[in-house]
Amino acid sequence: MNRNVKKALDLATMGSSILWPSLEGVTDLMKFSIPKMKCGGCADSVTAALRGLDATAPIEIDLEKKEVEFGGNVPPQDRVLSALAAAGFPAANVQ
Numbered sequence: 001m002n003r004n005v006k007k008a009l010d011l012a013t014m015g016s017s018i019l020w021p022s023l024e025g026v027t028d029l030m031k032f033s034i035p036k037m038k039c040g041g042c043a044d045s046v047t048a049a050l051r052g053l054d055a056t057a058p059i060e061i062d063l064e065k066k067e068v069e070f071g072g073n074v075p076p077q078d079r080v081l082s083a084l085a086a087a088g089f090p091a092a093n094v095q
Contacts, residue, residue: 029071030080032091037066049087067094
């Protein structure tokens, strides 16, 4: 098991973040707002859509803010946005 892989979900408050693996030290990040992401199941669907693009890229999901950060050797932004929309979670880039 990869020791860099972390998973955190605060079920009592619907969570602040879900990490797969850690974004610590990652310099190439994309951050997206996903208004329709409301629960852990939504976060799982978003994660699966991103994993379809890069199976090992770090992902951090903030359910409270309805945002996701995707890092590493990520594909072009339009491919990421298309994958999220196809999964039912249209997104917008966050600066």
